Each structure stands twice: as structure tokens, then as C-alpha cells.
Amino acid sequence: MKIIREIAELRKYRAEQQSGGRTVGFVPTMGYLHDGHLSLVNRAKQETGCVIMSIFVNPLQFGPNEDFERYPRNEERDLDLARSAGVDAVFLPTVEEMYPSPIRTKVIVSDVTERLCGASRPGHFDGVATVVMKLFQMVQPDKAFFGMKDAQQVAVISQMVNDLNLPVEVVPCPTLREQDGLAMSSRNVYLNEEERAQAVVLSRTLDQLELWAREPGMTAELLEGKMRSSIEAMPLARIDYAEVLSFPALQQIQGPIAAVSASQESLPAAQWIAALAVRFGSTRLIDNRIFQGGVRLV
Known part of the structure; x- marks a missing residue:
């Protein structure tokens, strides 16, 4: 080399x-x-x-x-x-x-x-x-x-x-993850034991999105509220942002999040991203999931 x-x-x-x-x-x-x-x-x-x-x-x-x-x-x-x-x-x-x-x-x-x-x-x-x-x-x-x-x-x-x-x-x-789901990051080394244990709430929250997105009438705003509630259950978590936007344009989404079902073959559903930035102590971690309609892509 x-x-x-x-x-x-x-x-x-x-x-x-x-x-x-x-x-x-x-x-x-x-x-x-x-x-x-x-x-x-x-x-x-x-x-x-x-x-x-x-x-x-x-x-x-x-x-x-x-x-x-x-x-x-x-x-x-x-x-x-x-x-x-x-x-x-x-x-x-x-x-x-x-x-x-x-x-x-x-x-x-x-x-x-x-x-x-x-x-x-x-x-x-x-x-x-x-x-x-x-x-x-x-x-x-x-x-x-x-x-x-x-x-x-x-x-x-x-x-x-x-x-x-x-x-x-x-x-x-694709994002690589630790065995417990935490996204691999050079900054993970900063986390103390308790912060590291609580940080898995990020991936666990994102894992719930596929179910939440299928609820009737689900919107980006409602999904953001669910993400925040899930993360705030961890006492050490301080949310920088928890947002649902179109991807890759990163624009706000109006109306139901899965307005075009992935089961419909006529037109593909729009891609959207659920993205998080959360601090645990002095360490700021980011994570995301990308979906098409209500179906997770990555």
C-alpha cells in the first residue's frame, strides 16, 4: 500500500x-x-x-x-x-x-x-x-x-x-451497524457506558417507522412526533432534529406519507427519509432510514 x-x-x-x-x-x-x-x-x-x-x-x-x-x-x-x-x-x-x-x-x-x-x-x-x-x-x-x-x-x-x-x-x-443496531461512527468512541446503552434508541425508533407509516392518514408531521416521543423516553437524549422529508430533494411532504402504495404497480411511490440528530452528553449522533411509500429501502 x-x-x-x-x-x-x-x-x-x-x-x-x-x-x-x-x-x-x-x-x-x-x-x-x-x-x-x-x-x-x-x-x-x-x-x-x-x-x-x-x-x-x-x-x-x-x-x-x-x-x-x-x-x-x-x-x-x-x-x-x-x-x-x-x-x-x-x-x-x-x-x-x-x-x-x-x-x-x-x-x-x-x-x-x-x-x-x-x-x-x-x-x-x-x-x-x-x-x-x-x-x-x-x-x-x-x-x-x-x-x-x-x-x-x-x-x-x-x-x-x-x-x-x-x-x-x-x-x-448501506449504513453498517453494531450488533445492537447503533450506526457505526467514529464518534461512538466518545460515548460513556450509559450514553452508549441509551443511544440504541435511535435505530429502534427508526425501525418502528415502517409500521407507523402504514397507519391510516399518517403524515410527516405525525411521524416526527412519534419519533420525538420515542427518543425523549431516554433521559440522556437531547434532540437536534427529527424530521421526515422527501429524498433526495429534502423538501417538506404534504399529505399522507404513503399516498401511493408500494403495492400499486402503475407509479412508484415517492422516496422519503426519516433523519435524526441527537446528542448524548457531548456526542452528536446521526441516523436515518429511507423509504419508498411506506416500504423501507435502506
């Missing part, structure tokens, strides 16, 4: 893969790898000839009161995991390499960034879109692999790729 720390070396490596006729799969991460990240690598290995992973904690996507400095980092562990997963090259730039001078150009994706995490973390997705655009320009991947745990990020990156005609295919991949 090749370890690359400079952009010039990365460009040279990418050119070598291109001249050898190998397609490139790209897995961008902020490190502190877990099985969810490695599942993206496995998917990339199945679909491309060379897998490049980036490990970079991007300061642009952290607000002034967020956890940039304490975000978990362990380079040696990450490199061991990447190597064992079969990554061909890891790009490990410093902040100075990525941003050698104050950045004056940003990528701003409107509309899909204005709800959910975009509402509670102003500027977050500007930082995400900007760093992903920079990485796409450096790596020039044929395919880029993103986990659906952050479904809004997938929607934002897909919108950017479509709007700017970028020659890369965005490949959404």
Missing part, C-alpha cells in the same frame, strides 16, 4: 493508474476507521481496479464550537486497517498541504443543505462540498463511495456532481 502525503505525488500516482488502464475508486474519510469505512473499500474493490482512500480531518466543515481538535485520530491504526482491507494508496495530507493559504473560493450547494444538519451546523456543507471538490480534482476518480449514514452528505455531493458535470459516479453504500 502506497502512502502519499503531497498533492503532486498523488497526481503522479493517479496518472500512473490511468496509463495502466486501471479505473480508480475513491473512498474519502476523516480517519479513525471502522467497519463502515472498510465496507466502502470492499465495494470499491469490487467495482474498480485501484482504490485510493483519503484520510483528512477537514477544518472547513467544523463550526467554532465543534469538535475539530478532539476528533479522534490514530494514523498508525488507520493505515493498518486500510492495508488489511486492500487499499492501494492512502492520501494523508496535512491541513497546510490542503490549504496552504486562506481559502477564498468555496463550493456552495443550495437548498438541499438548508435543512437537517445544514440548519443546525451553518456552513458545514460548504466545507464538505469544498473539500470533496478539491479531492475529486486531485484524485480524479471514476467512482466515489459514500456511506448512507450521512444521507444528506450523499444528496449534497450528488447535487454538486450533477450541477457541475463532474466526471465521477457517486456510489451510495
Whole structure:
């Protein structure tokens, strides 16, 4: 596995893969790898000839009161995991390499960034879109692999790729979960024992949605109320948001949530997402489910 720390070396490596006729799969991460990240690598290995992973904690996507400095980092562990997963090259730039001078150009994706995490973390997705655009320009991947745990990020990156005609295919991949259902996240390490025990309420609440959505007259607003009531039963939970929106447009839904039944073959039911962000102590966790009509997709 090749370890690359400079952009010039990365460009040279990418050119070598291109001249050898190998397609490139790209897995961008902020490190502190877990099985969810490695599942993206496995998917990339199945679909491309060379897998490049980036490990970079991007300061642009952290607000002034967020956890940039304490975000978990362990380079040696990450490199061991990447190597064992079969990554061909890891790009490990410093902040100075990525941003050698104050950045004056940003990528701003409107509309899909204005709800959910975009509402509670102003500027977050500007930082995400900007760093992903920079990485796409450096790596020039044929395919880029993103986990659906952050479904809004997938929607934002897909919108950017479509709007700017970028020659890369965005490949959404399923969320990996712990045995008890908690979505895998680098931030899970922050949870103490009691917070970790209560955090499973997120996946358990989302698991109920398929039943709730089938109730006669169920609306997005009523579903949001049910989600909130379920989560608030845990004393340590502090809800940032619990919303039901169309997907991937992330617009409010009017009328019954399953107005077009999945059993009807004439027209497909609209896709919608139930998305959560909840704090347990100082740790903010996100999770979601995506449905078509009243039937869960992922």
C-alpha cells in the first residue's frame, strides 16, 4: 500500500493508474476507521481496479464550537486497517498541504443543505462540498463511495456532481451497524457506558417507522412526533432534529406519507427519509432510514 502525503505525488500516482488502464475508486474519510469505512473499500474493490482512500480531518466543515481538535485520530491504526482491507494508496495530507493559504473560493450547494444538519451546523456543507471538490480534482476518480449514514452528505455531493458535470459516479453504500443496531461512527468512541446503552434508541425508533407509516392518514408531521416521543423516553437524549422529508430533494411532504402504495404497480411511490440528530452528553449522533411509500429501502 502506497502512502502519499503531497498533492503532486498523488497526481503522479493517479496518472500512473490511468496509463495502466486501471479505473480508480475513491473512498474519502476523516480517519479513525471502522467497519463502515472498510465496507466502502470492499465495494470499491469490487467495482474498480485501484482504490485510493483519503484520510483528512477537514477544518472547513467544523463550526467554532465543534469538535475539530478532539476528533479522534490514530494514523498508525488507520493505515493498518486500510492495508488489511486492500487499499492501494492512502492520501494523508496535512491541513497546510490542503490549504496552504486562506481559502477564498468555496463550493456552495443550495437548498438541499438548508435543512437537517445544514440548519443546525451553518456552513458545514460548504466545507464538505469544498473539500470533496478539491479531492475529486486531485484524485480524479471514476467512482466515489459514500456511506448512507450521512444521507444528506450523499444528496449534497450528488447535487454538486450533477450541477457541475463532474466526471465521477457517486456510489451510495448501506449504513453498517453494531450488533445492537447503533450506526457505526467514529464518534461512538466518545460515548460513556450509559450514553452508549441509551443511544440504541435511535435505530429502534427508526425501525418502528415502517409500521407507523402504514397507519391510516399518517403524515410527516405525525411521524416526527412519534419519533420525538420515542427518543425523549431516554433521559440522556437531547434532540437536534427529527424530521421526515422527501429524498433526495429534502423538501417538506404534504399529505399522507404513503399516498401511493408500494403495492400499486402503475407509479412508484415517492422516496422519503426519516433523519435524526441527537446528542448524548457531548456526542452528536446521526441516523436515518429511507423509504419508498411506506416500504423501507435502506
